[in-house]
């Protein structure tokens with residue numbers, strides 16, 4: 001399995017298992033989409049943004065094909081984004097009830113920073129996390145060193 005940038009056709013094909021609104025081709029046109037390919041099959045993606053969230057790196061959408069979950073693909077996709085922004089803080093959000101996503105982010109060292117009510121139509125809170133890219137003194141934090149909060 002490899003993580004890489006998507007082709008146009010792959011970005012289009014993500015709708016076969018995508019759980020989110022919108023068209024992933026738009027993320028791909030912006031150059032902000034990585035996919036996980038298992039041979040010829042695309043089994044997951046992460047869409048991100050450099051500046052749409054208060055001009056900060058942000059993991060916007062993460063989705064893994066149901067048949068391929070719990071194999072470390074989600075974690076590898078997020079890691080790819082952290083690597084792309086090495087040394088910088090990277091933000092992410094998810095619905096509070098999404099146990100898999102919350103466990104994934106906290107397990108990778110993202111720190112819970114707060115929540116916004118009213119953002120989602122079903123009235124669940126959207127929880128925001130940050131992965132600190134430096135130790136605060138300009139030193140990059142090695143994988144596994146960050147403290148889950």
Ligand SMILES: CC(C)(COP(=O)(O)OP(=O)(O)OC[C@H]1O[C@@H](n2cnc3c(N)ncnc32)[C@H](O)[C@@H]1OP(=O)(O)O)[C@@H](O)C(=O)NCCC(=O)NCCS
Pocket residue numbers: 019060061062063064065068069070071072073074075076093094095098099100101103104105107
């Ligand atoms: C959230 C999602 C992307 C996780 O993808 P995944 O490839 O299954 O995740 P991984 O296998 O990399 O799991 C990494 C860690 O996350 C946690 N995790 C993942 N799924 C979990 C679950 N169902 N229950 C509890 N913890 C879970 C675990 O800590 C796991 O580590 P472990 O397997 O070593 O215990 C996937 O469930 C998904 O696509 N969900 C629907 C869309 C969504 O909610 N996206 C996130 C919001 S943007």
